[in-house]
């Protein structure tokens with residue numbers, strides 16, 4: 189019997205993976221079709237792989253229309269125009285450093301035996317033999333920093349929760365991933381859900397937490413279903429529930445759905461949402477590590493932060509720390525989106541340049557037109573121009589350049605982009621998603637959008653440009669959280685790098701339809 | 704989307720049943736609203752006092768949560784839900800033009816329901832940014848969306864038997 193692998197990642201399915209799988213199953217009845225996550229080369233999806241004695245052979249991108257003649261080649265892994273060879277040998281994969289995404293796309297996501305056979309559970313087993321404080325120390329020693337955007341050292345956060353004496357503590361996984369350009373959390377939850385659970389179980393052992401929560405945005409129904417199923421498998425296998433892996437300690441894990449609010453990615457807003465409340469940002473202090481969910485000590489970490497932990501426990505802090513540069517240790521799963529020829533997930537040690545990612549891996553724009561700008565780190569991140577692409581992607585270097593890494597998403601634009609429209613959109617997005625708690629954000633976003641619209645209509649351009657700058661300063665300095673505080677980042681970077689897009693002549697007499 | 708497996712219940716009794724399933728836990732309010740909306744197609748007005756009662760919350764509190772989140776709706780919508788992504792990655796691949804084209808073809812603006820029953824909604828990133836522009840038709844994710852592909856998906860969804 190031949191084994192044929194077809195991804196069931198939602199991105200792969202969005203371009204026909206289910207139809208391809210069904211087509212193969214119908215016409216090669218002897219084949220065993222194995223559904224896996226995606227390896228992350230989304231430009232090659234649906235990517236089909238055939239098992240051979242020498243390893244897997246990939247074909248892609250396969251459309252249902254390719255099937256008739258591809259089916260002759262598949263059983264013998266024979267020649268075909270779509271044949272890519274062994275996926276590991278493709279430069280796009282060979283040049284990556286897959287630590288967190290080592291298994292994604294290779295194993296069936298809900299096959300616990302396959303997970304273990306590919307190195308899974310080694311970290312949790314190691315943690316079960318350690319004191320909580322020692323686990324915190326190992327994570328601190330690895331240099332791991334939060335992948336959700338702020339880059340806070342994870343070991344310090346865990347140690348703080350570990351040191352609290354409270355009858356109940358929580359581990360909350362932030363899977364709200366609202367940033368445009370970012371989809372690594374989604375891919376990991378769909379493609380290797382046990383890894384996230386393992387990381388959360390280690391966090392529970394480290395901090396003494398008994399309650400676990402995964403807050404997943406409702407825009408990700410496939411990830412919600414997959415994580416829910418994976419929790420059941422782990423419960424049945426004894427890795428979750430009343431007795432975590434024979435430790436005698438409870439760890440009860442469940443999924444909570446978001447409801448379409450970007451601000452619920454902000455940790456205190458997320459905690460309110462898990463409590464069943466409006467997702468309004470809480471004032472700090474207290475920090476969640478001291479008084480978080482239901483006022484109890486709480487670890488809040490991003491999906492990728494938690495998913496990096498099992499390897500640190502399995503291979504040691506030094507192994508992980510050896511990747512990266514300076515205070516940005518380890519690897520980051522970067523995701524390319526927008527107008528890019530070869531979009532997908534690229535896991536690389538910190539320090540890789542944006543140019544290597546966009547031009548090297550990404551192959552430039554999808555349209556073939558000249559590159560104009562990229563937005564780094566989601567809707568609150570800065571736009572950068574071509575000259576800035578040689579910046580190393582690490583927390584400090586980007587901050588120094590007035591940009592940020594955010595959650596590792598990179599959105600590419602060609603020369604047809606209207607940066608005036610993008611600046612306007614940044615304000616509009618803040619207007620739509622503001623939680624409404626503080627005035628600079630709530631009112632500033634609306635005023636900002638209106639003022640940019642005036643500029644784009646050519647009304648008092650110089651005076652209105654000054655007004656936008658003033659508003660941005662007010663929002664940056666006066667907002668309670670980074671929603672209002674960072675919206676100036678995309679606006680001002682667009683304004684400074686591409687002033688020609690704002691230098692509009694007054695519109696002729698005809699009414700300019702406001703959008 | 705209504706759940707085909709369960710017959711629609713009247714708002715208040717559906718709300719009571721769903722709250723009970725969640726142990727009348729006030730922290731489960733958002734899950735409860737999701738479940739109710741899945742069962743009924745929207746959160747009916749007569750459900751709010753029932754939920755407040757069951758969870759021991761004020762009506763204003765339940766109403767506040769219901770209106771805070773973009774997902775929840777208080778009135779029925781079209782038979783088919785079309786979510787069109789307006790995130791930056793999708794904009795970089797022509798999302799705004801696609802939205803204009805789809806709205807023109809359906810004769811309904813963003814946020815409205817067309818005469819043939821398609822509710823068109825904006826969404827801000829579907830996690831499919833490498834295969835932009837992205838959309839969902841009744842929950843089904845579509846990458847590299849074009850007006851033609853969406854038309855085909857919408858027509859297929861509309862021709863499915865009514866639920």
Ligand SMILES: Cc1cc2nc3c(=O)[nH]c(=O)nc-3n(C[C@H](O)[C@H](O)[C@H](O)COP(=O)(O)O)c2cc1C
Nearest residue numbers: 334335336362364365366453454455489490493670
């Ligand atoms: C407006 C806003 C949105 C955010 N969205 C997310 C998100 O989607 N996912 C995430 O992990 N962190 C997000 N964060 C950061 C969280 O507040 C928090 O720093 C993070 O979850 C902590 O986990 P980490 O230390 O592992 O990064 C957001 C912050 C702000 C201000």
Ligand code: SF4
Nearest residue numbers: 623625626629669672
């Ligand atoms: S900055 Fe905006 S989102 Fe953040 S607390 Fe203030 S109003 Fe809410």
Ligand code: FES
Nearest residue numbers: 788790793829831
């Ligand atoms: S921005 Fe549209 S899918 Fe991410």
